[in-house]
Amino acid sequence: EIVLTQSPTTMAASPGEKVTLTCRASSSVSYMHWYQQKSGASPKLWIYDTSNRASGVPNRFSGSGSGTSYSLTISSMETEDAATYYCQQWSSNPYTFGAGTKLELK
């Protein structure tokens, strides 16, 4: 099973600040996907196939990476971006998720 390790676990960012969330895989994966989950709500697909924004996702969000290291970047933090972000892979069964990064507004 491929283990995904997200860092940091929790962070706070000020409006306008650049934010980078990291996801490291225990073995090389072909793609990484990201989900946003706000408190009390279901997860939403945010970034798929490493770098593609899902429908409706603002272009201040971007994804990048390869092999065992991937990242999600917010170019300029906004209030509405406060949420927990999970990475997910399926290069081999089973599907696995990272433990999440909780992003708070400073």
Add this chain to the structure above:
Amino acid sequence: EVQLVESGGGLVQPGRSLKLSCAASGFTFSNYGMAWVRQAPTKGLEWVATISYDGSSTYYRDSVKGRFTISRDNAKSTLYLQMDSLRSEDTATYYCARRKLRYFDYWGQGVMVTVSS
């Protein structure tokens, strides 16, 4: 608009059974693989099971193999999860999700399952 609506959750004693349903609308259900993903209280996401578009292939995480059964009725656009021999560690919110091969592009609102005596 894609909609996935789960139902069937509740409080159940350890060792008992429960069956979840997920009613799909807004897309051609029979064209997509589907999945169940769960989230224990205050925890992260955990994939549970996947089924192919026609129901011919199913996959399960090790901890539920032999206890859970994923199935679908394409005529009713409905996904199911039969959960037998429930354990306290199965307590979670269960989400139905549309599978886009490598990822899950739409999620339901979730249904809570509590396993406790």
